[in-house]
Amino acid sequence: MANVNVVNVAKRHQFKWYEKWYFYSVIVGLGITIKHFFKTAFLGKAVTIEFPEKKRAYSSRFRGLHSLKRDELGRERCTACFCCMWICPADAIYIEADEVKPENQHLHPEDKYAKRFDIDLLRCIFCGLCEEACPKGAIYLDGNGELAADNREDLILTKERMMEKYGGPIIGRRN
Ligand code: SF4
Ligand code: SF4
Structure with missing residues (x-):
């Protein structure tokens, strides 16, 4: 019989004990929010723009209104x-x-x-x-x-x- 590689999906997706803790995800999420706040407020690296005052240029291949x-x-x-x-x-x-x-x-x-x-x-x-x-x-x-x-x-x-x-x-x- 051919040797078949079996992937144990259940094992691969086993969570660590702290990942099952509700507050872990809250703290990770807050960390990401705070990181983006400092990048935007103090380093001028905002990923968003102040639409509609500022607008991004469309690609030449962009399909807009007819x-x-x-x-x-x-x-x-x-x-x-x-x-x-x-x-x-x-x-x-x-x-x-x-x-x-x-x-x-x-x-x-x-x-x-x-x-x-x-x-x-x-x-x-x-x-x-x-x-x-x-x-x-x-x-x-x-x-x-x-x-x-x-x-x-x-x-x-x-x-x-x-x-x-x-x-x-x-x-x-x-x-
Ligand atoms: S009007 Fe119809 S054919 Fe033209 S872009 Fe829209 S879906 Fe496509
Ligand atoms: S109906 Fe007018 S816009 Fe539509 S395919 Fe014909 S000529 Fe072009």
């Missing part, structure tokens, strides 16, 4: 093709399409545009698939990551909130 882009003429890029909506694994995107009319100068010259474009941030998992699937380079996850809100409505990104302003940056950072 934005909808305009082309070089300032027209909305989205053609309401629904690719992002169908590929979204969290079912977080809702689009209503409408016909582009000749008087809609702010739109691209194709057939459809997104009359309504909502993203439910409570469903979104920030996978970035909508950005990858978009054939028009219309949607990017290049916003910040500040998602705190005290009601559900503020966590629904509407087209108006996502659409790039006229005169803003024309293309996304990964375009």
